[in-house]
Amino acid sequence: MAELVQGQQPLPPQSQIDEAKRQKLLELVRGRALARPTDLADDEVMVWPSLVVVEAVCATVFLLILTFLSIFVSAPLLERANPNQTPNPSKAPWYFLNLQELLLHMDPGLAGVIIPTLALTAIAAIPYIDRSPLGVGILGTSAKGRKIIGFTSVFTTVTLVAMILLDEYKGRGTVFGIGHWLLEKGAPREFTEIILPSLVILGGIATLMVLVQLIFRPTRREMIISLFTGFYVTFIVLTIFGTSLRGEGQDLSWPWNLPRVHH
Helix, strand or coil, rough: CCCCCCCCCEEEHHHHHHHHHHHHHHHHCCCCCCCCCCCCCCCCCCHHHHHHHHHHHHHHHHHHHHHHHHHHHHCCCCCCCHHHHHHHHCCCCCHHHHHHHHHCCCCCHHHHHHHHHHHHHHHHHHHHHCCCCCCCCCCCCHHHCCCCCCCCHHHHHHHHHHHHHHHHHHHHCCCCHHHHHHHHHHHHHHHHHHHHHHHHHHHHHHEEEHHHHHHHCHHHHHHHHHHHHHHHHHHHHHHHHHHHHHHHHHEEHHHHHHHHHHC
16 A cells, blocks of 8 residues: 555554545645735736725825814804703714604614614524525616615605604504504503504515515515615615604604704
């Protein structure tokens, strides 16, 4: 099995087996000897310097612009805060205004904890549900995917705006007035503030999925694109309502009628 070299002692049987295994394992290794490849495709560039230099230049330019603005343009700050006087309305930072808008229509625990947790968990699970590499990096994956994005955006915007206006008209936080009727019939408050809004949300999602399925016959990737688009549009619409359409007492108001502090 192993040839003897002059002056070399023969290997024990177990060592011969280990040596044969080592040689076989070495034969399985395939790789380049150089760290920097020389066979780049026509549509590929190196991260350094092609990408890093562009990012460094952009970062420098934006830093100079921000420095210039901070020196020569005064920030529109108001007077010192008065701890004895709470602004009306008192609003969260803009990135939480979508949750603050939800708080007006349902139980705080559902709007502030359960829904965000489930949404973030679903987004994190997308790479495990859709593992196909096809269409990665292409907007909408395909022409049909882009049509689904447009349809979902319109459907979500119209449905969400209609639901907010109807709930505001019938009594905010009563799920279009149904909650008041159920409370009068003896239904527990947990049902009207938690279960009923959850059913409305799930019903809207299910309606979107059924319509997309019937109209477009989507793949799994395209259905996920539709659901993510619905989440994104919901985030934007709720933020717009909370930022520009909620005045004193969190009542609906036109943007030009808002207090100066919220312009």
